[in-house]
Amino acid sequence: MGKTRCGRILSEDIYIEEGDTPTLYFINQLRAYQVVLAALKALDQDICHDGCSLPSTVNKVIKRLGKLKNDLEASDVATEKKESLLSKINSFLADANKLPQDTSQTCRKSAGECRIGSGCFATVALNILKEITESEAPKI
Amino acid sequence: MQTEVLENQIRVLNIVLGALQAATGDLCKGCIGLEGAKTKVCKMVKKFGMDLDAASVGCEKTKADLQARTYSLSKAAEELEVAEECECQKTAGNCKLGAECFVNAAVDLMKLIQ
Numbered sequence: 685m686g687k688t689r690c691g692r693i694l695s696e697d698i699y700i701e702e703g704d705t706p707t708l709y710f711i712n713q714l715r716a717y718q719v720v721l722a723a724l725k726a727l728d729q730d731i732c733h734d735g736c737s738l739p740s741t742v743n744k745v746i747k748r749l750g751k752l753k754n755d756l757e758a759s760d761v762a763t764e765k766k767e768s769l770l771s772k773i774n775s776f777l778a779d780a781n782k783l784p785q786d787t788s789q790t791c792r793k794s795a796g797e798c799r800i801g802s803g804c805f806a807t808v809a810l811n812i813l814k815e816i817t818e819s820e821a822p823k824i
Numbered sequence: 825m826q827t828e829v830l831e832n833q834i835r836v837l838n839i840v841l842g843a844l845q846a847a848t849g850d851l852c853k854g855c856i857g858l859e860g861a862k863t864k865v866c867k868m869v870k871k872f873g874m875d876l877d878a879a880s881v882g883c884e885k886t887k888a889d890l891q892a893r894t895y896s897l898s899k900a901a902e903e904l905e906v907a908e909e910c911e912c913q914k915t916a917g918n919c920k921l922g923a924e925c926f927v928n929a930a931v932d933l934m935k936l937i938q
Contacts, residue, residue, distance in 0.1 A: 689851070690918055692849060692850045692851055708920055712920065715921075715926070718849065719847055721846070723842050723843040723846075723933075730838065800832050800836075801937065803937075805839055805936060809933065814924075814929075815921060815928075815929045816924070817924055818921060819920060
């Protein structure tokens with residue numbers, strides 16, 4: 685079976701064998717986290733840095749990346765590929781851990797600073813993960 | 825246009841551009857989705873800059889600050905790296921996310937302030 689390039693994560697082209705859906709699941713997740721983390725880093729430069737939604741979202745990302753890491757470790761993804769993807773998860777976890785995680789801060793809307801209406805950038809940024817509609821999580 | 829509206833637009837453009845910048849590091853660099861998003865965001869920033877120039881912002885310092893931030897956004901939008909020849913990476917058989925698209929989702933963040 686031929687290999688196809690199905691992503692580029694942290695400057696590395698990622699290839700999979702046709703039909704290798706368990707590996708594809710992890711690759712797609714990491715592709716999404718790459719974009720989500722960039723959005724959260726941009727939010728960290730904004731007033732969201734002092735709010736509670738960004739930390740809450742960051743905590744969710746850290747928790748989900750941790751679960752993704754456990755799932756990948758327990759999966760039957762080929763060893764070499766698994767190690768490569770695990771290093772990327774670790775890199776994303778390190779990035780996420782540099783972002784604010786203290787949820788006790790006041791919401792910037794409540795503080796009267798954020799006036800974008802009822803929505804929230806941090807909450808919606810996480811929804812980028814929902815764009816993945818194929819390659820379901822492998823049963824571990 | 826109110827200063828508040830202008831600031832909200834700058835805030836969201838900063839986030840959208842951060843996300844699109846990350847997408848340029850992925851397959852999306854060679855995708856018409858990102859190419860279209862870049863065109864759209866460049867136009868938005870340009871129009872935003874013209875609206876800002878024409879707006880009467882209470883404090884001159886605030887206006888100058890907003891203009892400086894708009895210039896940075898404009899530069900970031902222009903510098904988004906897109907391949908010379910793009911094709912939809914789903915159609916090319918590379919992007920296997922399903923029917924949706926990270927780039928479109930990032931641009932949709934703009935809807936939060938509309």
